[in-house]
Amino acid sequence: MSAQAGSGTSGLVRAAVIPAPGAALEVRRYPVPELETGAVLLRTVAAEVCGTDVHLWHGRLAGAPYPLIPGHVSVGTVVATGGDVTTLDGEVLRPGRLVTFLDVHGTCHNCWHCLVAKSSTRCPSRRVYGITYGADEGLLGGWSEAIYLKPGVQVVPLRGSVTPELWIAAGCGMPTALHAVDTAAIRLADRVVVLGAGPVGLCATALSLASGAAWVGMVEPASIRAEAATRMGADAVAPPWEAEAMVRGATGGRGADVVIEASGAPQAVGQALDLARDCGRVIVVGQYTDHGSVAWNPHTQLNRKHLEVRGVWGSDLSHIWRGMDLLDRLGGDYPWTGIVSRSYRLDEAQQALQDVEARRVVKAVIEPGVRKEGR
Ligand SMILES: [Zn+2]
Ligand SMILES: [Zn+2]
Structure with a gap:
């Protein structure tokens, strides 16, 4: 088993840390780890570089354990399983199967948040691959030649026309955006504004x-991202200082029915409130890390406008599962793979972080199996 998952004859797995x-x-x-019953070992095909990883690198996520193998959304090939491991569709996973998995593990389905509030993304027991699991606990991040899926990790095989390239291109943006768009409850013919053309x-x-x-x-102010938004089908794109006029x-001067804040800039939340029409809806999904506070006027920006503001935190298995069906159905309708600007080897992971941070790329992908010549 070791020779299958690791780097050739050494039996060791290389990971960016x-x-x-x-x-x-x-x-x-x-x-290479021993497999417990119910565990799955993947050979990583590709793993995403997310804005969250930049924040992890700078230590901006409270409680993240270091050393840490980043990479919370990944695609891999099943190498081995600890006994029969069955998907929600009843499929028994076999070696060679291409799969992804929910990065959130350990949701208890037995606490107040899970059972009473029915908001499992706020369950205090949940742990996240590549974010809240450290390298000392195992191969629990995607920037690694192999990923160890603990018993209970929800494995989702790629379905229909969904290729690894397509899944990783949509990446963690897809389940997060699906959660946001669900929460937005967009009606047919609504006029929608999105702030931030990241994934x-x-x-x-x-x-x-x-x-x-x-x-x-x-x-969106960054030109590489603005162009990506146009390719994705946005009817108009403007930098923040021209957004008001665009909307x-x-x-008709009224403002958007729905505004989705996905930029991560705190001041964008105030602008999102301003861009919504009276009685409109604002979804805040971009503020995953703490970038500070902003001033806003509760009378003019919220109460008098009779706005509805909803925050969206994380995603759950339903968003991954439905995201797979959506990509199977919509894969050819939108230029998903164009979201990825370039891929990087493990030894280029720091460059990938720097390129994401500097917005030189829309999305970077790590391909752990790709190695420099002669190494
Ligand atoms: Zn992410
Ligand atoms: Zn819980």
């Missing part, structure tokens, strides 16, 4: 159009 907040990334070698905002653009929006506008012009 953030040793400590702000420290240079290292490629470290780990032994979440681009997916939210496509899903808003697929939900029947009559018009989707994008607010007023497209809505």
Whole structure:
């Protein structure tokens, strides 16, 4: 088994590691783990570089354990299983099967949040691959030649026309945007504004159009991302300082029915409130890390407008599961794979983080199996 998952004859698995907040990334070698009953070992095909990983590198996520193997959305091939492991469809996983998995593990389905509030994304027991599991606990991140899926991790085989390239291109933006668009409850012919053309905002653009929006506008200052929004089907794109004019012009001066804030900039939340029409709806999905506070006027920006504001945190298995069906259905309708600007080897992981941070790329992907010549 070791020779299948590891790097050739050594039997060791190479992984890119953030040793400590702000420290240079290292490629470290780990032994191939023994499989518990119910566990699955994957050979990683591709793993996403998400904006969250940049925040992890800078130590901006409270409680994240270091050293840490990042990568919370990944695609891999099943190498081995600890006994029969069955998917929700009743399929018994066999070696060679291409799968993804829900990065959230350990949701208890037995606490107040899970059972009373029915908001499992706030369950205090949940742990997240590549974010809240550290490297000392195992191969629990995707920037690694192999990923150890603990018993109970929800494995979702790629279905229909969904290729690894397509799944990783939509990446964690897809389930997050699906959660946001569900929460937005877009009606046919709504006029929607999305703030931020990162992976979440681009997916939210496509899903808003697929939900029947009559018009989707994008607010994005970076040209590489603005161009990606246009390719994804946004009807208009403007930088923040021209957003008001764009939205007023497209809505008879009234403002958007639905505004989805996916930029991560705190000041964008205030703008989102301003861009919504009276009695409109604002979804805040972009503020995954704490970038500070902003001032806003509760009378003019919220109460008098009779706005509805909803926050969206994380995603659950339903978003992965339905995201798979959506990509199977919509894969050819939107340029998903265009979201990925380039892929990187494990030893280029730090460059990938820097490129994402500097917005030189829309999305970066790590391909752990790709190695430099002669190494
Ligand atoms: Zn992510
Ligand atoms: Zn719980």
